[in-house]
Amino acid sequence: MDQTKIVELLLTAEIYNRFEELNEDDIPKEIRKLFYGKNGINRPLVVKLDVAKRYAGRNVDDVRSLPFIDFNDFNKQFKITSFDLTVKWFLKRGIDAIKRNPVLAYYYQNYDSVGVSYEDVKKLNKPKHSDKEWLKTIIAELEKNEETSDMLGLVRLYSPEDIKVEFHEVALDETQLQEFNKIEVALEKREFLEKIGVTEVGKLLFIGPPGTGKTTTARALSKKLHLPLVEVKLSMITSQFLGETSKNIEKVFEIAKKLNPCILFIDEFDYVAKTRTSDEHAAVKRAVNTLLKSIDEINLVEDGVVLIAATNHPSLLDSAVWRRFDKIIEFPQPSERIRKRIFQLSLSKVPGNFDIDELVELTEGFTGAEIKLVIREAVLNSLLTGKEEVEHELLVQAVRNVRERLNLKISY
Ligand SMILES: Nc1ncnc2c1ncn2[C@@H]1O[C@H](COP(=O)(O)OP(=O)(O)O)[C@@H](O)[C@H]1O
Ligand SMILES: [Mg+2]
Structure with a gap:
């Protein structure tokens, strides 16, 4: 051997x-x-x-x-x-x-x-860019130079190996899956697409309420496609100093291009647009323009960057922003089918006998995050009584508690 x-x-x-x-x-x-x-x-x-x-x-x-x-x-x-x-x-x-x-x-x-x-x-x-070691050598290279080492502070970098969630553990509907399959083939056929001049692919906007799986999906995609992930929250790179935000946005896109191929995931995408409506500051306008220009100048076929932006408040984005994306992918409040899938996936390793259909029925209007919360509560309550096996009743009780909490939130 x-x-x-x-x-x-x-x-x-x-x-x-x-x-x-x-x-x-x-x-x-x-x-x-x-x-x-x-x-x-x-x-x-x-x-x-x-x-x-x-x-x-x-x-x-x-x-x-x-x-x-x-x-x-x-x-x-x-x-x-x-x-x-x-x-x-x-x-x-x-x-x-x-x-x-x-x-x-x-x-x-x-x-x-x-x-x-x-x-x-x-x-x-698996290609080399899926290696943790490869990402490390790129980071070491960027750290050598003062200007590029500053960039690293603005983003979180993940190697696909560092990502825990598997793509099949995310409950997605057919439309979503189809869009992700398109990205996968586009990546495989980059050279062909470039040759025939089809370059406007690979810019996705995820919209939907908090807790519906946008961040999780972006990460799981990195793992599935074996691409490193550059993750950035717009609120983290927004600065009150004149012009600083624009510079930061440019740097983030530059990092993504250096990592080629990778996924650039911009979370809280509405953050800049939102500030624009509250005060029409020249610097803010400039930041929005920089963002739009950066999006225009990057693409999957030529730069190897899959761009994913996510927002919980799509109505805050103006049409100039919407137009930049090839595909808008909705993450709605999960349907019955998706809730069932989330329960099945999340309970698969939890000991006990569950009536999943009843749980699905009781959790109308719950997001994926709230379903996970229900399961966590029930598991912990069970452990509190000294049992590892979870009784179905505890899950039902946890659904009620989470529902009460949601109502509380709405009434304030
Ligand atoms: N469709 C889904 N399938 C599996 N898990 C989900 C789903 N939607 C939400 N979750 C779970 O809910 C939690 C929060 O999800 P997240 O991706 O952060 O939501 P968002 O970014 O839309 O606010 C995560 O633990 C995630 O695993
Ligand atoms: Mg998120």
Whole structure:
């Protein structure tokens, strides 16, 4: 087992070094992350003892018995001494690895007996921009320069690996899903779209009441599409200093372009527009104009940036803003079907027997956030009585409590 793994590692490094046409996206994620240096991944890939151990476990020494592998005790480095023998040896033992490692598939696809296609294997491999390590090298690069390091303070950056919520854990309706599928194919066919001049894609505006899943969906999309996420709240970059807000907006878009490809998620999108109505300050107008201009100048096809803006108050946005987006995606108060899905998803790991249909009926008008609150309450109340299993009655009771709270909020 360890032997095969370390030979996979050595062979991947060797083939990658030999064929310049292979790039970082061809290397499997688990191998790629061993080789990140200051400026990303550089040729030649050299397999040192510590790297080999991280990949193949402690017993990498087993490999010394293989006649085509050499270990240099002085610089603690493994080396393939006969490429042909290694290739033959690995063909017998590593077929599984060949089928999920594009670098190996690239070489072995010329062997008829293997029946593997490089293109197919590559499709299954996650691209480098989904690596946490890749994001780290970009951040390190931005930190070096004073101007760009200032930018980092304005946004939150997530690698898809850091995002907890899975796309299938968000209850979405058919229309929403279809729009997200379009983004996915547009990303895949970027070059084609550029060639035929269809560039106005990938700018979405999420509208709907608080707690309906807008932020969660933006994050889950980052995970699903393997794209890093640049998250910014407009209220956080708005400054009372003249011109500062405009500069900040420009910087945020600049970061997104540097991260290409990524998702730029602008939350509280109405914040700037809202301030405009309250006082027609010249600086505020300028900020709005900067925002509009920045949106015009960015697109998925050329810059690799999916732009998602979200607002709980769409009526505050003027038509100049609406027009900038290719698609308005509504997040309404969840329908019966969506509420059912949220209950099913959120209760799937909670021990107990539940009448989900009754809960769906009782929670008419609840948002996803309120349904989650109901479940949290019931679970905690259950624990309070010393039980991990949740009784259905406790959920019903929690629905009542949350409903009372909602009514209280409305009456004030
Ligand atoms: N459609 C949904 N599917 C799954 N969870 C949801 C949904 N809508 C809301 N939630 C849950 O409610 C909470 C708040 O959602 P959030 O995305 O912050 O809402 P918004 O950004 O629209 O205010 C999150 O914990 C989220 O998981
Ligand atoms: Mg939100």
